[in-house]
Amino acid sequence: MIIMKKILKLISAAIVVVMMSCNSESSTQNSSTDNVTPKSGQEAVKDDDSQKDVVKVAVGSKDHTTLVAALKQADLITSLSNAGPFTVFAPTNDAFNKLPTGTLDGLMKDDKKTDLQNVLQYHVTLSAMKAESFTDGQILGMVNGDNVTVSVKDGKVTLNGTAHIIASIPASNGMIHVIDAVLLPPAKK
């Protein structure tokens, strides 16, 4: 977890740098000497007025620091800052902690980026679904190409029989459903 915290610090620093760099418009110079091509996407747009998107909601949550770090490592921040509409199942830090020892650290290695992307994209689907719109037995096609099965019992939503929706937060570009377990994609056949 110490490693995670270091990574997080780096990420926050990176976000600050990104935020600052987007302030430097060429308002006084004609720009032949300007730096070109910012290295970030829509997440760097300076906008303190709009409703927060799914990334900004996650960044603002102290329970989702691991998820945010993982999204960053998987290069998914830009995509999830897009127009959406997304439904994001967002495992808490505790949920990540429940994974077998070493799993997450393994996925966070640069040479495992594809695997990490596969896991995280298994937590995202297109269309903004409210908690009450889930139905028992519903099959959700996730961004990574695999399916998640929904069960609804007494109004409580469970995914793949293991992860429970414990909170739902609307964001500008979709819905975040906080879950208490990490969803693991089915093993490749």
Next chain:
Amino acid sequence: MKKIKISFLGLIAVGLLMSTNSCKPKNAGDTVSSDAAGKVYVAPGHYDEFYNFVSGGFSGQMSVYGLPSGRLLKVVPIFSVNPENGYGYSEETKPMLNTSHGFIPWDDQHHLELSQTNGETDGRWIFANANNTPRVARVNLATFHTDEIIELPNSAGNHSSPFITENTEYVVAGTRFSVPPDDQNGDVPINTYKENFKGTISFISVDKTSGGMDIAFQLQCPAVDFDLSHSGKGPSSGWFFFSCYNTEKANTLLEVNASKRDKDFIMAVNWKKAEEYFKAGKGRKQSVKYAHNVYNEKTQTATSEIKTEVTVLDSKELKDICYFIPCPKSPHGCDVDPTGEYIVGSGKLAALIPVFSFEKIQKAIAAKDYIGDYDGIPVIKYESALYGEVKKPGLGPLHTEFDGRGNAITTMFVSSEVVKWNIKDLTIIDRQPTYYSPGHLCIPGGDTKKPNGKYLIVYNKITKDRYLPTGPELAQAAQLFDISGDKMKLLLDFPTIGEPHYAQAIEASVIKDRSVKFFKIEGNNNPYVSKGEATTKVVREGNKVHVYMTAIRSHLTPDNIEGIKMGDEVYFHITNIEQDWDVPHGFAIKGAGNAELLVMPGETCTLKWMPDRVGIFPFYCTDFCSALHQEMQGYLRVSAASSNVPISFSTGTNIPKSDSTGNK
């Protein structure tokens, strides 16, 4: 254009004979410096340094460009309907285009003027004139939305407009066509012009906080054609200057008959004095009819009120308001330098540019140094008002702007060039060809106390070989010059929307940070708003059906509507319930005979629709809002007038029983 050219042919011939510095444009390739590209290049992802607001002429709209790149940022609909976003078609905006003649879908938009504080542009509003059905509009520069339009009685061809006083106390509007006053029988022979026609100048007051406009008073003037105008400033605060042509009072073939006199006039108006007379009740209440249209930001709805009275001051009776200053040959541009001391009149047919001195005008008035009167208005002796003349500036001087370094720059329509001259010694410093036939020109703040003399933009009427040909109708164009040095350097050509006349430019920093990103839904007081999906509904009131619909990524609520019948008038009230920057939703329904809607986040817009046949009518979002934009669609069922299908509406639930578990 052809007519003007023919009328100038003789003059050109004379000019060529008389003038040794005749000014034929040289080859374009010679005139662009090698570093031009670097000077106009704004790298991807970077902002331009200036906003350039450009009148649309016969498009009726205003376009907004970034400078120095020349990138088109937006077209703001003002006087013409705009099916692209529903302006003039939505129930909320239809009243903006109401007039005493009824709904007018088009106008000819010539001049723009940014609001000013202490003689400097403040970036709050920009005013626009309608030339054909005389009106003045105010555009809000936080939203880039037309917020107000006021019609002008006793006027026709509102050309000398919408120029403003130093603190935006008044917007003026001088009529180009003199006409019989509105409260008199206008059914008179046209050739009784001299007896029955009058020229009118309107003073429109502007509320300091809201920008709200009101016709404070009008000045009834002799029946000349008012062309252009500018406010005094500094020492000439409290005065306004108008160029006048057709002092011959011709009512036919003006091309010849209004070009007879050696001199027409600049009319100097002491508006502080006029205001004083107005407040003292010296005006006559006149019965008129004009529309005043206001867009209310809270209800997001425009209302149109027909007003019926205006106060008119008689410039002949109230002796010390108006003075005529002779000005050679049909003056067009009437421009006041940043110090407020010098007034430049540009006679389109003149071989020189006269520069008048405000101080000398005041002395001449005090000494009654008049050569007589014109319709009861004193005419100041030319030499007594004149500071000096710019000799042989070029052919066909039209408009002048100032660089803030003591220089003036004037467009020459006939000789297709811009000419820079020093105001103090009246010598010519530089001349550069333009491509071709320039009309107006613009320097950021170039008609204010504080010009930013970095760039000059010239608006050309003719482009012929400048761009790839597009059939007989070619784009008009702007040309950007670097004027920071002694020599003006051509940097860039860019084509424009409609026909550009006057334009304004302002440092981007004054405007950009106040730009509104979206409308707060809690502040939306449109009577037909749906603040959430839970409050959407379909309500029948006789044959009117109101559909309260929301749009959010990526669905419309409701998206299944039944129970509409032939003969119904359906009003779709679409609320975009997003609260996010740059996420408009559109709305269109098959067979709509009007337009689509583009609804900004937090806004409610209404489209009226009348079914023409029984059947199923799809509707959808027209603005690619999200990855599931193409899924953002729905159906409306129209039944026969006699049908008893009840009103019903839903989203996501109107599914056959066999399929009720729902699968994704």
